[in-house]
Amino acid sequence: MKYPPLRRKHNVMHYNFDSFHVVSPVNEPETLRRCLAASPDIASGRVRITTVDSAPSAVAVIADALQNLEAPIIIYAHQDVYLPSGFFETLAHQLDALDERAPGWALVGAIGRDSAQNDHGEVWSTDRGKVVGKPIVGPAAVDCVDECLIVLPKRSLAYVDANVPHFHLYGVDIVQNAKEAGATSFALPMQIVHHAKPITSLAGGYATAHKYMRLKWRSRLPITTLIVPLERTPWKLWKMRVGARIRRFFPVRHGYGQSTDPRSIAQELGYE
Template sequence: MNAPATFNAPPPALIVISGGAPASNSHERAARAAAPALQKLLAALPPAARVLELGCGLGELAQAYKARHGECHWVGVSSHPVQPGQVHAAVNQTLSVDLHANSILHIGASFDLIIVNRLEHLPNAARTLAELGELLTPGGKLFVLAENHACLSAMAHLVEADPSTGIAALPDDPLGMDKAHPRFQSHSTIFKLLLDAGWTPSLADHVPEQAVDDKLAAAVRYMGDALGVPPGCADRVHRMKHFIIGCQRQFDDAVAPSSRALFDVVVPTTKEQQLRVNVEQSPGLQEVQARIISYRHAATPAEALTQSLQHVGSDWVLLCHQDVYFPKGFGQRLNALLSAISAEDRPKTLLGFIGMGINRQTEQPEAAGFVIDRVNCADHAESDAVVSIDELALVIAKDSLHQIDPHIGWHLWATDLCLTSICTHRVFPRIVRMPLFHNTHSGWQLPESFYDSAEYILQKHSSFSTIHSLCGVIDQGFVARHRSTKP
């Protein structure tokens, strides 16, 4: 069959792949493949006196780090037996620890910097990450290098029905056999894992995916569109090959334990899968046996809350998006907070977790609260003078005097609650800090309906010339600029 006229055949090429001299072992090949990621990780690491590295390999990272910070003491941990002289001298102490069977706490020391080099190869990751908090000195940091198995090249392997790692599982190479085992992790699984282990993760850097065929990228965007995932989200997350994640401890303060939730959870639901993998799987709700009420296909948030209230048996309602994940410790913290609010104050209480508050000293609006939003960490102080709450999650009483406006739609209704609370009820809402993960698919792009809601609340609250929100300062110019750029 003749080739089409537009077909340009590549020049012939012959490459000898195997045979002859023995090929380098799987560890060396893996190290070469990970070199860009290690350079990014190295650049992100702060100076430290004592460093612990899990997955130290042959000491490549220690050697490069000590070229910059020569005085540090470096302890490397390997899951496999290490022969004398096998690891570079930059590693002051090398420990072989079978983390499948043993605790990392057995090393009995503390460190200013802890590094997990390739999270996908960390045995008993949930337990080990939680234990690492006990080995960290006050103010110390954890850094994690992790592979993104939701990147375009990994998805191509899945479509090809071949999720190989590219590392040979040779029977006489235990390290290669371990690395050859396929693992599946994405930004959401990694961030949830770290939050549940007590860490506050933040994306410090990433290694971009190598050049991928445009048709493959377009096909992934098409699949994302079929699943309701906006292109902005898919294009960003799927093009990250490795994550470099910095972590710190922020929620270690003791909280009085409680066995039953003081709140019920109401979730307006449009996508069952998002509900299943986020709200329903949240250990922060399971730890207090919180009741989850899902209201399907509501026309407005007001409808979802009003219709759900008849099934609420607690004094409080946690109203949240279906894509919110509540990490370990959230339920205990919220219970402790709600138990301190008197019955008299309960109906007028409005609590948020991220939004905008007024700084009492400067009298200027500023961001308040805490949330991990996909890969972005919003980390701000609490506020008792709140003018805007993000709708991803908030708490009101079952007998609350705050009522969601049924005309406002799915955007800015919590900001409307805040403004009405201030002007009508003379009560400032509050924003509190708790561990929270927003597994958003929004792509960080404002839909047209957002501007409809913005226009509505500007008319409703005409005494406010500007309304401050996390999405920007909303005024007539904000809406007009968008309308003028519409095709």
């Protein structure tokens, strides 16, 4: 099913293609070429994109974009995300409606989870070979988001902690910083393809970011995430690290992989 037409109370649109600027840290140029850069509105030049090589962290990319790019809306996207035809037009409508409902919204994602452990929103995940999450028909307040794609207004620079290390859990941190300041983050119904590879480790940068977050938010733990919750004693992290190692030897079998064209997945799903 393609994006349905959206009805609005007013005829005036506040957002358009010029409202958006996509930023992405890149360490695999070929993945960028096949996925994010191949998204129709980016490939055509209708939506601007800035890529960053050798970025020290995700928050460094996000903070720089919010500070220095002119567009009112910054879209931070992984290099392996494909945004089908019609994505930005629909997002413009959705943000117009969200401005009416929650004018001070902090962050928007495609899929998130609330404090009661309920999932909101859907994303195609190539490593799983299916759409994951739960469908929603409108904005849903969340306590964390999948960081494959996050949408931020310029005002949300105030919620970015430049000290969050590496490239994990920064979305959770922005949501929590905003929540502490009284601003809400949302999942919106989006149709995107996350051409992700299987998770093979939760050590390294993930473990470092997890420890930073546990220490920073220790007075408010537990905090939900979409992978491993933040808890005082990281039992689940240790358990899931073992599971990730084991799954390397028993990969999930399905008909999708990195050789699959993400555009063909979008077409198969009826996204374009």
